[in-house]
Amino acid sequence: MIPQRIVKWFILVVIVAAVIFHHSAQAHQQPAPAEPKNLQVFSGLSRPQVMQVMGDWVTALGVDCSYCHQASFEAETPRKQIARQMQREYVAALRHSDGSAIRCQDCHQGRANMLSVQASAYGKSSAGNPALRALRVKLKSAGVVLWRASTKVRFLPKDRFMERMLSFNQALGVNCSYCHKKGDYESETPHKQTARLMMKEFSAKLTKPDGKPASCSDCHQGYARPLARFKSK
Known part of the structure; x- marks a missing residue:
């Protein structure tokens, strides 16, 4: 006569084994995750x-x-x-x-x-700095224009400065009023702040495959907002 305690243990082992087998069978029956569809950029990736x-x-x-x-x-x-x-x-x-x-x-x-947040850090102006205001007056009288392309103050001759501004206009498909207030070119505007950010964080730090610096037109291609041309494709 088999002791009752051994019979109970045997039944318990059988039940546990059946449960494990059932879950294992289900796992084998589940289909593998479907491969990604509509891939147009990463078609060669797993x-x-x-x-x-x-x-x-x-x-x-x-x-x-x-x-x-x-x-x-x-x-x-x-x-x-x-x-x-x-x-x-x-x-x-x-x-x-x-x-x-x-x-x-x-x-x-x-x-x-x-x-949305980064550009505001490039909104520094000389309006509240007497020394910089005096420097601006002196430079203007000498035909030199002061501009901020980064956190450092840089100086360009007037012809080169205007050449740079024209390149912005052509690259973004805009005119001067896009960044500047009419009749008050030195006042701060959000687009000026964005331009400083783009110059410092993109134009000054990125290069094309041929090693040449990236220019505004490489990305904008005549659109003030590059994403606008993406949506049209």
Whole structure:
């Protein structure tokens, strides 16, 4: 006669084994995750590689998947189109001045709209500094124009200064009033702040594949807001 205690243990072992077998069978029956669809930039990457890139983008922009994707992940959206163009024309086509690759994080730094906060840091003016005001007067009388392309004050002869301003106009497809107040060219404006940021953080730090510095027209191509031309493609 088998002791009752042994019978109970045997039944328990059989039940546990059956549960484990059932879960194992279910795991084998579950289909593998579907491969990503509608890939137009990363078509050569595996699913894990694509998910790694997506994770990097989410972190860089401070958003979640729904920022670009709808319930149907393969469906086309305007932000997907923008992301592809950003990848093609910036991340893949430009380099840091030291030759290293650029990442979304380098510019966005956790913000979907990377200019929303950063540009305000470039809004310094000489209006409240008597020494700089006096310097401006002296330089004007000598035919030299003062401008701020970075955190350092730089001086350009008037002809070169106007040449630089004209290049901005052509690259962005705008006129002087886009950044300047009519009749008061030295006053601060949000677009001036943005221009300083772009000059310091982009033009001065990025290069094209041929090693030449990136210019405003390389990205803007006649649009004040480069994303506008992305949406049209």
